[in-house]
Amino acid sequence: MNMGLQIPDVIDGRRPALMHIFPRLTPKQHEVLRFVAENRTSKEIAWELGISESAVNQRIEGVRVRAGSPPRAELARAYRAYLQELEQACNPVPDKIPQVPEALPEPPIERRDERVEPLALADPVNYFVTAPWQRAEFGIIVPEVLDGANAGLSRAAAMIVIAGGMLLVAMVGLGVVRTLSELI
Structure with missing residues (x-):
């Protein structure tokens, strides 16, 4: 019984939580999830990576436990969306951004090493240093x-x-x- 909720609504509700988990995964978990996103079986993934099928299942289950135990298909969909977001974030910036007006470059500064005003020494300050026993009010200890x-x-x-x-x-x-x- 569906109770008015459609499966895509449930998936979209969990997807933000899944998106926060993916950046913290290990490289090995990412490697396995790329194949899961291609809808490959554990046996196929194990063959491609040259590891045991139980190691593949262990990595997938580790991700599922962190994500709140979503089904494998939902995990694959969310990871595909995550990869698409990464690709979109890496798109190159266009040559000209229309919102920013072109500004003229600043004129070059001719003499950067020389100061406009010459340096001048400050007025001398006299410091008087007195020892603590010269300021204190106590009797002679010698x-x-x-x-x-x-x-x-x-x-x-x-x-x-x-x-x-x-x-x-x-x-x-x-x-x-x-x-x-x-x-x-």
């Missing part, structure tokens, strides 16, 4: 021994003590390495 009237001498003495300590640690380390190497 011990009073390293700050004051004899600050230079105190700081030099601190550097000499640190360097001497590092030298002492290095000599002790080398002595330990020498002792260990004699034991081996």
